[in-house]
Amino acid sequence: MYDQLGCGLSSTPSRPDLWHSKTWIDELIKLREYLNLNEIHYSAEKITESSPECLKRSKKFGTESYVTAWGQNEFSPSGTLKNFGFSDKITDIKEPCLITSGLLDLCSPLIAKAMYDKIPNSKWELFEYSRHMPFVQENEKYIKILIEWLDEND
Numbered sequence: 001m002y003d004q005l006g007c008g009l010s011s012t013p014s015r016p017d018l019w020h021s022k023t024w025i026d027e028l029i030k031l032r033e034y035l036n037l038n039e040i041h042y043s044a045e046k047i048t049e050s051s052p053e054c055l056k057r058s059k060k061f062g063t064e065s066y067v068t069a070w071g072q073n074e075f076s077p078s079g080t081l082k083n084f085g086f087s088d089k090i091t092d093i094k095e096p097c098l099i100t101s102g103l104l105d106l107c108s109p110l111i112a113k114a115m116y117d118k119i120p121n122s123k124w125e126l127f128e129y130s131r132h133m134p135f136v137q138e139n140e141k142y143i144k145i146l147i148e149w150l151d152e153n154d
Helices: 021-034 063-070 109-118 139-153
Strands: 097-102 122-127
Touching: 097 109, 097 139, 109 122, 122 139
Parallel strands: 097 122
Antiparallel strands: none
């Protein structure tokens, strides 16, 4: 796990000039190059106050980077990511992709299904009793599905 620039232990003094998609994309590319990681399993998870204790540590939250990037929320973006579009690019994903979402997730089943429909070689698993973190809320089922998917695709 790593904290992207502006969050957690990767907090920096106020640098709103850095809080945009190019920074975070370049950062991940450079990190993979530095660690010589040609192949990875990438999981984008949001760690929140309700995350299990094992995922928590003293840290600074990336409030400034979040507000600069999104504005007050992700549903009506007004920050540097307001014009960031990905739906036309996800059809280019060639690697196997596991999409997981909770029935009560802010990333609604409609959004997850739209990603599933556009990403070739993807599998979508909807977790009936979860919100945004099925890896916590339905951990046993999540681990089983993840292991099966990794066995099929690794």
